Amino acid sequence: MIIDNVILLGGTYDVGERGERMRFFLGVDIYRESVI
Structure with missing residues (x-):
């Protein structure tokens, strides 16, 4: 939950x-919890 700005590569943010x-x-x- 450290990443606030996320760049979507032709995807959707849900x-x-x-x-x-x-x-x-x-x-x-990719869960933000896993990507810390």
Whole structure:
């Protein structure tokens, strides 16, 4: 949750119940919690 500014590479920024996550066009869900 340290990353505030996120650059989306042709993806969508979705805020789910499990936390904020970025879903790229590659179909990969990267949770901000995992990317600290």
